[in-house]
Amino acid sequence: MKIVVRVKLMPDAGQASALERTLSAANEAANRVSVVAFERFGLRARELPLRKLCYGELKAQGFGAQAAQHIIKRTVDAYTTLRANIRNGRLGGEGSPRRRKATSEPVRFRRYAAHTYDDRCLSWNYDAQTVSIWTLDGRMKNVRFACSPGALKQLVESRQGESDLVFRDGKWFVTATCEVPEAPQFAPKDWIGVDRGVVNLATTSDGDNYQGRRLDRYRRWQARKRAELQAKKTRSAKQLLHKRARREARHATYINHAVSKQVVVVAARTGRGIAVEELSGIRGRVTVPRDQRARLSSWPFHRLGQFLAYKARRAGVPFLEVDPAYTSQHCPRCGHTERANRPDRDTFRCRRCGLAGPADHVAGVNVRQRARSAWVFVNMPEPAPAKANG
Numbered sequence: 001m002k003i004v005v006r007v008k009l010m011p012d013a014g015q016a017s018a019l020e021r022t023l024s025a026a027n028e029a030a031n032r033v034s035v036v037a038f039e040r041f042g043l044r045a046r047e048l049p050l051r052k053l054c055y056g057e058l059k060a061q062g063f064g065a066q067a068a069q070h071i072i073k074r075t076v077d078a079y080t081t082l083r084a085n086i087r088n089g090r091l092g093g094e095g096s097p098r099r100r101k102a103t104s105e106p107v108r109f110r111r112y113a114a115h116t117y118d119d120r121c122l123s124w125n126y127d128a129q130t131v132s133i134w135t136l137d138g139r140m141k142n143v144r145f146a147c148s149p150g151a152l153k154q155l156v157e158s159r160q161g162e163s164d165l166v167f168r169d170g171k172w173f174v175t176a177t178c179e180v181p182e183a184p185q186f187a188p189k190d191w192i193g194v195d196r197g198v199v200n201l202a203t204t205s206d207g208d209n210y211q212g213r214r215l216d217r218y219r220r221w222q223a224r225k226r227a228e229l230q231a232k233k234t235r236s237a238k239q240l241l242h243k244r245a246r247r248e249a250r251h252a253t254y255i256n257h258a259v260s261k262q263v264v265v266v267a268a269r270t271g272r273g274i275a276v277e278e279l280s281g282i283r284g285r286v287t288v289p290r291d292q293r294a295r296l297s298s299w300p301f302h303r304l305g306q307f308l309a310y311k312a313r314r315a316g317v318p319f320l321e322v323d324p325a326y327t328s329q330h331c332p333r334c335g336h337t338e339r340a341n342r343p344d345r346d347t348f349r350c351r352r353c354g355l356a357g358p359a360d361h362v363a364g365v366n367v368r369q370r371a372r373s374a375w376v377f378v379n380m381p382e383p384a385p386a387k388a389n390g
Contacts, residue, residue, distance in 0.1 A: 002161075004175050008145060008146045009173060011143050023165060024111050025136055026115045027115070031106070033075045036054055038106035043082060045076050050072050055068055066118060067134060079107060082103075112167040114175070115165050117174075130142045155176060158180050159176050183314060188272050188317075191368045191371040192267050192272050193367030193371060194276045195277065199213070199346075203360035209360070229244075252303070256304045257307060263308060264315055272317075276308060328366075334355070
């Protein structure tokens with residue numbers, strides 16, 4: 001399986017200037033290629049025809065052969081992603097404003113969007129912790145990088161494929177792709193159902209509850225700080241806002257890593273699989289009051305599901321996504337489903353058999369039961385072919 005390792009580059013002033021010029025020029029060239037692709041092929045851009053149209057021009061502008069190829073490939077990949085988003089409904093239905101805007105103009109690349117490098121354009125010296133990287137000003141050698149000992153070990157053992165040059169908040173990074181082996185997946189003895197929520201980030205069928213109260217409080221504090229700084233409208237306030245830009249997202253990522261790691265460790269130790277609800281598109285299906293919209297939009301359920309999935313794969317733990325319909329209103333004991341079974345957000349009380357408990361725990365139990373049924377169905381042996389008479 002593929003994972004990424006990010007290292008921080010520490011270029012001197014001259015190296016940073018060359019990197020900035022190269023990244024900006026690469027994205028400007030990608031925008032020109034995107035215009036050609038849109039005018040000639042619409043959203044159906046293909047790499048080989050686009051290469052015939054744009055490769056010579058890119059070479060004439062000073063880009064090396066590999067850099068020119070990557071600019072064209074990035075553009076084609078952007079249109080492929082756009083088509084996939086349209087096909088999956090992520091941009092709304094036919095005629096929706098978002099979809100109409102996305103399909104009426106060429107794909108645009110930000111000035112400092114990440115640019116792809118392969119091993120011909122970027123080489124690593126792990127002992128000296130330096131990289132040699134191609135730029136428009138020539139090959140720059142001995143650009144230092146910093147990372148943790150664990151990340152360096154991961155790079156040495158399993159780095160392969162392409163890397164991305166990233167410029168963010170005045171800092172330079174290289175994101176490298178590593179191919180790590182997956183542990184063989186075991187046959188689960190049972191399943192751990194995980195219910196994801198806003199107040200409780202995750203609640204398992206075992207009754208373990210990972211509360212989101214601290215994260216929610218941290219987000220409210222960050223929102224107040226942003227409002228105070230924005231109200232000042234001074235240069236120093238704007239600098240502080242820029243400095244704090246992604247702090248909240250990094251904190252939420254850390255929390256999700258911690259929660260998913262604990263769930264996977266318990267599953268691996270007990271020989272069980274992990275099951276979650278399939279929640280894609282839930283923000284478009286759910287209507288909430290105005291004062292709750294920011295809270296719902298910042299709900300990190302998708303990232304938590306991604307972390308659970310990839311950590312489970314690395315540990316050999318089976319992972320399933322099940323139908324989320326009525327998991328918080330369905331009684332796991334008698335099967336009765338009714339909205340009145342959940343009189344409030346925190347409580348479940350079956351109107352038929354009287355089963356009561358925390359609503360999120362009951363939802364986790366329902367997820368576990370659906371995973372049991374789904375696993376049996378998936379692993380059901382195929383019927384033997386009928387014998388012909390005579």
